[in-house]
Structures are given as structure tokens and as C-alpha cells.
Amino acid sequence: MTGMREIDVDVLIIGAGPAGSAAAIAAKEEGIDNLLVLDREAEIGGILKQCIHNGFGLHRFHEELTGPEYAQRDIDRMAELNIPVQCSTMVIDIDPGKRATAISREHGVQVFHAKAVVLAMGCRERPRGALAIPGTRPAGIFSAGTAQKFVNMHSYMPGKRVVILGSGDIGLIMARRMTLQGAKVLACAELMPYSSGLNRNIVQCLHDYNIPLLLSHTVVDIRGRERVEGVTIAKVDQKLQPIPGTETDYPCDTLLLSVGLIPENELTKQMRVEMSAVTQGAVVDDTLQTSAEGVFACGNVLHVHDLVDFVSEESAKAGKAAADYVLGKRGAVQAMLPVKDGDGVCGVVPQRIRQYRDAAQATDVRVMFRPDRVYQNVTVQVLDGTVPVRSVKKRIMAPGEMAELVLTAKTVQGLSADGLTVRIVP
Amino acid sequence: MKRNIVIIGGGVIGCATARELSAFEADVLLVERAADVSEGSSKANSGLVHAGYDAVPGSQKARFNVQGSRMFEAMCKEVNAPYVRNGAMVLAFDEQQIETLRELKEQGEKNGVDGLEIIGREQVLALEEHTNPEVLAALLVKSGAITAPYELTYALADHAKVNGVDFQMNTEVRRIEKTERGFVLHTSRGDILTDCVVNCAGIGSGELHNQLSPRKVKIIPRKGEYYLFDHEIKPMFAHTMFQTPTKMGKGVLVTPTVHRNIMLGPTAKDVQDGMDVSTTKEALQMVREKSTLTWPKENLKTVITTFAGIRAHEAGGDFIVGAVEGAKGAYEAVGIESPGLSSAPAIGLYLAEMIADNFELKKKKKRIPAPTRSKPFSEMTNEERLEAYQRDPAYGTVVCRCEQVTEAEVRAAIHRPVGATTVDGVKRRIRAGMGRCQGGFCSPRVMEILSEELGVDLMQVTKSGGESRVLIGRIEDEKPEGDDRHA
Amino acid sequence: MEKTFTCINCPIGCQLTAEVDGDQVTKVQGAGCNRGVAYAKQEALHPTRMVTAVVNVPECELPLSVKTAAPIPKEKIFDCMKAIEAAQVKTPVHIGDVVCKDVCGTGIDVVSTRELP
Secondary structure, three states, rough: OOEEEEEEEEEEEEOHHHHHHHHHHHHHHHHOOOEEOOOOOOOOOHHHHHHHEEOOHHHHHHOOHHHHHHHHHHHHHHHHHOOOEEEEEEEEEEOOOEEEEEEOOOOOOEEEEEEEEEEEEEEEEEHHHHHOEEEEOEEEEEEEEHHHHHHHOOEOOOOOOOEEEEOHHHHHHHHHHHHHHHHHHEEEEOOOOOOOHHHHHHHHHHHHHHOOEEEEEEEEEEOOOOOEEEEEEEOOOOOEEEOOOOOOOEEOOOOOOOOOOOEEEEEHOOOOEEEEEOOOOOOOOOOEEOOOEEEOOOOOOOOOOOOOOHHHHHHHHHHHHHHHHHHEEEEEEEEEEEEEOOEEEEEEEEEEEEEEEEEHHHOOOOEEEEEEOOOEEEEEEEEOOEEEEEEEEEEEEOOOOOOOEEEHHHHHHOOOOOOOEEEOOO | EEEEEEEEOOOOOHHHHHHHHOOEEEOEEEEOOOOOOOOOOHHOOOOOOOOOOOOOOHHHHHHHHHHHHHHHHHHHHHHHHHHHEEEEEEOOOHHHHHHHHHHHHHHHHHHOOOEEEEEEEHHHHHOOOOOOOOOOOEEEEOOOOEEEEEHHHHHHHHHHHHHHHHOEOOOOOOEEEEEEEEEEEEEEEEEEEEEEEEEEOOHHHHHHHHOOOOOOOOEEEEEEEEEEOOOOOOOOOOOOOEEEOOEOOOOOOOOOOOOOEEEEEOOOEEOOOOOOOOOOHHHHHHHHHHHHOOOOOOOHHEEEEEEEEEEEOOOOOOOEEEEOOOOOOEEEEEOOOOHHHHHHHHHHHHHHHHHHHOOOOEOOOOOOOOOOOOOOHHHHHHHHHHHHHHHOOOHHHHOOOOOOOOOOHHHHHHHOOOOOOOHHHHHHHHHOOOOOOOOOOOOHHHHHHHHHOOOOHHHHHHHOOOOOOOEEEEEOOOOOOOOOOOO | EEEEEEOOOOOOOEEEEEHHHHHEEEEEEEOOOOOHHHHHHHHHHHHEEOOEEEEOOOOOOEEEEEEEEOEEHHHHHHHHHHHHHOOOOOHHHHHHHHEEHHHHHHHOEEEEOOEEO
């Protein structure tokens, strides 16, 4: 009979989606053998398993893959490297001492004592309730991801006549997915005056199927006692408030919500690390270390990404850093330079950059952020105090596409102690 | 086949009455219109166990509230339902309101309520630091408590069931006819003949009463809307925080739940349709605005859901509990609005004793105790978790991440004496789906377990019975709907 | 004949207008760069799309995710879906295994994107 097992692990990685997988591979390649990846699902791959559409891997593999194919690349590599992964395991508690309690059907209760922890739990979807959309609470309301799971992992259709709220990529992808499987998608309503999805998806998921995209619109009522019978969509003003008199009723049996992703940080908060209200993830330095030594965060749990390729890249960095931490290979830091959101910039990651005593330890730093609205023909500027140290011209920037720029190792080592600000200059 | 006693309505009142009657030698059937018990007013209310200072002295509300409030803790313990005596406060922001507090205190003492004290501003803020600093005084109600009204209703139903009460769901009583043979209940599933009928039909109780009694009543459905926040280790408020009451009711309150969520609400709006529990923009806005009087720093960032409940307000303003006037053998609990939940133990006992007396029912020598409920996994220590797992490996699979509910508990919810047969039934019994992701992660898993346990295809699983199927078909069954699909 | 579409190459999403004469595009308006011009020509004359879907596999709880190995003519999307629906698959399946050969006469196969042991 399995008793409570106390297990020492050098690097514990929570989540075997693209983030956790990349971190594990990097940690192993850096020389850690005693590592373990835990995942709550029965199979590795995270959300990619249900993302059967293509568009993944263009940057990383220079080919366009579907989600499962992208995941398989990491699955194969992890198998090659003999990286231990324990599936169907839920981490239910973790503490600042890096003790993680997990439970699984196969192993019972396990307490892992980790030297380093990589948090890669991904994100969840914002539900209808959090938006307080008025109306009834019948069957037939799904977050787009849950509907996607039913369709792509179970082969069930959640509905026949569908309205979608939210024109982010998940909503757009599901518009097409449902249509191809015989549903009628009546409209995609989007609160903002612009879509946060890729143009490619607007064209190939909405235009291709004559599904109207209603910008500056939102759902103001849901009706139907047991099952959705219809929703009311209204136009919104500049303050995003519904305009009376613009209400239109859409008889339907399904409402899909694609209204925001929220990093799943319950465990992160248990570790009492510093959190960012903007990204809703941990505050990290450029090695993805949180405010706690030996605790790293990467992927969607840190900040919601658009491209899985960048998740992999970021997480590889985190995995390597976790390994270096355990192996004592981390360079001595001379200063931690804060990075702040300037005009037009939302959620810069990392929020701190390490400056090393030994310049040879420095690496290039990729800074990522989102613009607060659509910009055309602007310059992204990084200021060291008040001095510009990097300027990049951007023809177009949109909140739906995470922006990034690279600060070279040399630049980083030459920064003053004033701290950096990233801003958009028109 | 003639029944002895049929209870109409599986809310907290019907189930409390069923449970009390199950102490007697009698054939008892409870019929419920929905697919499960606790689907009406009992599932969506503030969950408060009122002390009883608010009811008019001499009224049935006062009598049953105070008695019920005194019985509540023991009853919850006996049936394994949650109960927290967190205390309440009624806040006063001006002199006139302070005067009202004094009146409430006096009224409460007249009703027999103990532990009422008027406290000053400093004490209020010392007890509840997030209260609006403009508060002047408060009535501290030490016996105020909270429960989870649906968990209680399920627990009462289970206890009644193991002691012989039959439950029949999906049975709507449309008409009651008094004949020489007894009462004929014309239901959506055929006729039922019974000696004794007990009308605990909540929002529908007025209609049924009027079919039986020459003295007519009028039920005015009164809707109340709420915000529910994510739970935290230490909620912003420990006490249930009232504002000084008005004619429409006890006003918007800020209260913790037994699961450490904060809840704001309710409003009170009379509606035409007793089944209308939709939320509205106006009422939710009102809840937000009014609750800031108590909690000025409230921000809606961690709201996880909103909901509405319905109350059966009787035009006369009081409960109508007892024998039905002009219909021998018929009993009722009509117009059960606040403090209905608090009164449930007392009403159940009163009706049962009255019925037992009139029908000369023999008391059973022994009653089977309520089914024990394991401690929720989410509250267990690691040692307890290990032990639970060793007993049942299904504890090893966490189904609901947000509320830490395991597969073992989902299955147990389905196997309870009055077990869950729907997604909502599982949700309200063991909280899977009540957390911050509102079922986004767990609902496919809960549905799979329901499908397995009930022996039905995943497609047949419903949210709350009836036509509320979650899925509409399998992929291969769906054909594209016509050719206006692409440009 | 005039055809209009949104360019998909970057977030600007230029609104493109292509003048089509028979099987030639004689003019493209609205493109902000050369990629847009090329896209307009393709979309106007031979729009193609990738199709991704799932196939039920007997005795397998998890359906098999599949894709067209290359983009197929846009007008064949729904026929392609029908062909995918009718596909018979037996485990084991590897990524790249052909599920529908030469789907709808396009010369393009539908292949597995999942490993199903």
C-alpha cells in the first residue's frame, strides 16, 4: 500500500504543457538528472492537445504545425532525454519552503521537497459569472476552451446555433470549428472597437463563413430557462457601456465566451512571491526567477502569450535557470534593475533585469509587453532613467499581439541603476 | 395505491418536514417538480440563520424564526450540514438609524432573542476593519449564523430518505382535489391519492392553497440578486453585515459564506413570473452601489458569479403555517420568505407534530442516524488525505481544481440517499464547479462521471434536469446546415 | 470583376481590392507592401485553406486529430469534412499517417496529427 512519500527533487516542474516541457528539457540538458514534471491531465501536452488547428511552430520549427504535432516534438524530446513525467497528478499545496503536496490515483499523497520549482500551470478562462452578464443561467453557456475540449477531445457538439462573445483567437477558432461540424454561428460580438485576434483568423474563421464580426458590441442578456434560447446583443459606447435602443435578439442555443485568460496562480500565491496586478502573474527577472530564490515561472502562468513558440523559448530559459540555480552556476548579481511600463505599454516581462558582476555572464534579454491599444508607425523606446538605450520602429502594434524587443548583453551590462522604462512614442 | 402523507415541494421546508415526519411510523412521499430537491428558493438565498430581532412580535415569522434559530446548530450537527455562528451586525449611519437599532433590539428581546447589544463605532471597526469608517453604531447580533441552504436541504432529504421517506422528482402537482377517498393530486406524472397533503411548494404554494381553501392567499414572487466573490483564506468580513432595514426587507448585506466567499445582495423586486430567476443589469448595479455603504473599498475584480433567487412573499406579510383552513387533512407552509431558512427546523417540527397528532402516528422507537459525510478533501490534512486515499483511491483524482474536489466525492454525491443526477446537483452537493473557473475545467469530468454512474451517454447528462442537456450530439451525427456558409 | 479581402499577413490588415479578368489579376489596390500584393493574387484566383478536424476511432475515447497535408481549394472545405467524417481509422496511428488519400481529388492527403497507440 502506498504510504505518504517524501521525495527529494532537484527541479520540480508543475505542468507538462509547452511551458513545463520546454523547462524540463532545458533543465535536463543543463545537467539536472533528478527532475520531475507533474501534470494534472492524463497526457502531456497541456492545452495544445485540444488545439487541433494549425499555426503553431512557425518561429521555432519554421513550419506550421497543429497543436498536437507541436506538443509531440517536446514529448519525443522528453522521452529521448528520459525525463520523468508523472501525469494525472494534481499539486494541491505548495509552500515557500518549496514543499509541494501532490495527489494522484497511482501514487497517493506525495510530498516533494524541491531545490528549485518551475511554475508552469498555464491559465484558465474567464467565466460568464465574472463578467456579470445579466439573464438566466441555463445549459448551453460555455467558455470557448471548454467547448473546444468537448469537440476535439470527446467528439461531442455543444450546440447547433451559436453566438460567440469575444473575438480573441480562441473565439474565432471555435467559430470555424463549430461551423465545420455543422453548427450555425450567428455572430461574433466583440466589446472593443478592434479584434484581439489575428487577421488570419478573422478572415479564415469569420469571413470565410459569412459570420458577422460585431465590433463594439456585447451580450447584455441571456434567456432560456433550461437551455439557452437566445441572447441579446447591444452596441457599446466609448465607455464600453451598452447603448439603449441598440439591442438585437439572437435566437440561439449556445453562447461561447472568449472573454479573457487568467493565469492560474493559486499555487504561486501560496509561495508568497511578488505578483503583478497587470500581468496577473509573478514578478520575475530576466531568468524567470520570481521574488523567491529558486522559484521560477514561465508560460501562460506568468503572462498570457499569443504564440506558443515564445512560451517554449521563455520556458527553456526558466528551466536552464532553475538548473543553474541548483548547480550553483548562477552568476553573482551586481544589481537588479527594475523595468517599468511606460506610456502605451502594458505588462512588461521581465519586471527586473539582472546585471552581473562578471560581464561574461550576461546574456541578451528579451523584453515582452502588450501595447494598450492599436498603434501605427510608432517607436518602442527603452529608457535607462531618462536616457534612451534602445529604439525600435514598429509599423503596427496591436494588443492582441505581444510585442518584444531584445536588449543585448552589452547594453544590459552598461545600464545605470536608475531602472528602465519601456514606452511607445508616436 | 393510497399514500398516507404526501409533501409537495423539496425545498428546505419540505425536506425539514419530511425529516421530522420520518421519526414516526407513516408512509411519506415527497414530490418535487424539478429534477432534484433544493431547486427553488432554497438554492439561491443569503444562507443566513437570522436571530429573529427583525420579525414582528406575535407573528408566525417571529415565533418560528426564534425557535428555528435555537434549533439550527443541533440540527445541522445531526444531519452533517454546515453551520457557522459568525454573528451579525446591523449598521447605523445616522441618528435616526441608531434609533431604529434600539427599536430592533427591543423587538428582538420581545421575541426572545438573546445576545443583542448596541456597540459604538470603535468597536465596530475593531471587529470589522473594512467597514465604512462613517459608521456610527451597530446592533451586534451574537446569535446570527450562516449555513449553506442547499447543502442543508440535501442533508435533510438524505436523513428523511434513510428513514423511509420516498422521493419522487420531476413531479409537478398541478391540481389538488379533495374527495371522500382523500386528496387526489393531479401531477405531471399521473394522479396520486393521499390521506394527508402538506403544501411546502414555495413559490407555487399560493396556487395550491387557493385550490383547497376558501380563504385565499396571494403570493407575490420577490426576486433578489447577488454577487459572489472568490473565496479567500480570510474574507474581508467575518460577520454578516446588514444595513438598517426598510419596508422591502433587510436590505443589501455583505456576508461571508460558510465556504469563505463574500456575497453581496440581495435586492428585492416583485416580479410576475415565479420562475424568473434571471439577473438584471439594474438590480446588480443596485447591489453594487448599496453595498459600498458597508464596504466602500469593494471592487468587483474577484467576482466569480452573480445569481438570483426568488422568495414567496405572501401579501399579508407573514408565514401561513399549519392546518389549511377549510380543508381537513391538508397542511401547509405558505409565504415562506426570509426568515424561512432560519425557521425551517421549527416549521418542520411543528407541522410534523401537528400531523402526527391528528393522524395518531406512532413514534418510531429508533431512528436511523443521518448518513455520515466525510470531511471534504479540501479541508483535510495530508495525513487525512492519505488515509482517505487508502480507503478509496478515487480520492487520488482531483476533479475540481478550484475547490479541490476529488472523484471519490463526486461519486459519493451521486450515491447519496437522495443523490445527484445532474451537473448542478453534483455542484451544489460538493462544490465541484462553484469555484473561480465556474466549471470550466471540471464540468467535462463531472459529466463523464455522471454518465458512467447513471449509465447514460454523455449527451444525456443535464445541467439541472428537464431539457437542460449540456451537449446536443456527437460529431458524426451533425450535418452542415445549408450552403450559405462561405463566401 | 472586383474582389475584396482583408490581408492576413500582419496586424494592419490592409483592405485589398483585386481586379480579376478571366484567370489573371490585372490590378491590386490597397496593399501596403509586396506581401499583400502576392496574397491578393492568390486569394483572388486560387484561394486555399488548411482543414483540420477530428475523426472518431473505434474503441478509442480520444478522437484522432487530422489535417490536410497542404492547403486545399477553399470551395472543397465542406466536401473534405464529409470525407474526413467517413474515414475509417484503426490504431496504432502515427503523426503523418494517411487518413484520406487524395481527398476530394485535390491530390492532397488528410493525415494524422496525433500519436494514437
